[in-house]
Amino acid sequence: GAGVSQSPSNKVTEKGKDVELRCDPISGHTALYWYRQSLGQGLEFLIYFQGNSAPDKSGLPSDRFSAERTGGSVSTLTIQRTQQEDSAVYLCASSLAAMNTGELFFGEGSRLTVL
């Protein structure tokens, strides 16, 4: 597809379980971002990948959160031992280079519900 693709679109899990969220960015976009939106909140930055550089993990809320980007394309966000406060919509975005124009292209998001 032409846009950013995320899966699953919805995930319901039990507290304490691990989850993996996947993002397939737009072909040719070297920058990839993960954000999350909790209920009633703005988009919160989590992590940023740019080419082969070390990722900027400054937004990850705890060490239960990690992300990988394999081959400079697909990214996986992993949340271990999920907690109820992890419930949110997790949004992936990509852009050409380091967001020269500031424009990010977002996927539709993965809605995570932790029971």
Added chain:
Amino acid sequence: DQQVKQNSPSLSVQEGRISILNCDYTNSMFDYFLWYKKYPAEGPTFLISISSIKDKNEDGRFTVFLNKSAKHLSLHIVPSQPGDSAVYFCAARASGSARQLTFGSGTQLTVLP
């Protein structure tokens, strides 16, 4: 500490009238500002942006105004259309930090036919 604030969670306007969405920021290092629009069950989409060297940027029915001294920006939509009903997010980027945007909490705009 919210560096980008959208104090109005919702706004309703009549079709054909002007919609004004407001955004305030606290970080004086922000030098680039953007507005994104989000429909339900979709990701945000870029709408319009403005650099800190300007005070106005216009694109069709959408105009963004920046008041640096007040650390305030606004998005004007005129005339408003029912299809404009969406959540609007203000976002800002700090100079020297091309890596991330700081988003506000969004304003739900409803344009009544």
